[in-house]
Amino acid sequence: MFRFTLRVKTTDLFSSFLKTNNSSSFVRIQRAASAIRCHLPNVNVPALTVPEFIFQNFSKHPHKTALECAETGRRYTFEEVRRKSLxxxxxxxxxxxxxxxxxxxxxxxxxxxxxxxxxxxLQAGLRVTTVNPFGTADEIKSQLQDTEAKVIITTCQLGEFADTVVQRLQKQIPIVTIKTEVGIDH
Structure with a gap:
């Protein structure tokens, strides 16, 4: 749960809402110094990167399954996820x-x-643009142009499609394909 603060310029808009003290409300709101505050406590956000935060407890369960594909049954342990991402x-x-x-x-x-x-x-300090693999070639081309992506990562099955998009860009962008088929070592 997160605590939020919303600063408002006028209190008239919220005054009738703020006076309501309904105990069955999902979120109780109280007015304090022109701010609306959630009744829940603040969340302490550690000074870690996303990968550091995620990996901090992986060593506790290195051989347990971290990720699994429901369709294919492909599984990765916590240690495999850490090692492969590294x-x-x-x-x-x-x-x-x-x-x-x-x-x-x-x-x-x-x-x-x-x-x-x-x-x-993210571990490499890179920014990521997530692309809908079901988008049209023109939609993906526009996103790649707008973001100035330096590398594309996709599956072997989508490799040809990614190549078509790159050709339309008329710009060289390396394509990294990952194997996801059942029976192929990762």
Whole structure:
């Protein structure tokens, strides 16, 4: 649960709402110094990156399943997720010479490898633009132009489609394909 503060310029808009003290309300709101506050306590946000926050407890359960595909049964343990995302992190920086804040486009469906790729890119200090793999070539082309993505990560099945999009861009963008078929080692 998160605590929020909404600053308003006028109290007239909320005055009748704020005077209501209905105990069955989902969120009780109280007025204090021109702010609307949630009754829930503040949430302490640690000074960690998203990958640091996610990985901080992976070592407690390294051999337990972290990600699983309901359709194919593909599974990754916590240790595999950590190791694979770290490998992708290194490859993106070394092979493609990406620098902090460069943008990577994830053209991936809802699969376990999505989380691995996202974490790997974030570990490298990269920005990520998530692309709908079911979008049209022109929609994806526009998103890649707008974001100035330096690398595209997609599945082998979507590799040809990604190549078509890159050809329309008339710009060289490397395409990294990941294997997701059953029976192929990850």
């Amino acid at each position: 490998n992708l992190n290194k490859a993106l920086r070394q092979k493609f010479h990406l620098k902090q804040k460069d943008i990577v486009a994830l053209v991936l469906p809802n699969i376990p490898e999505y989380a691995i790729c996202l974490l790997g890119a």
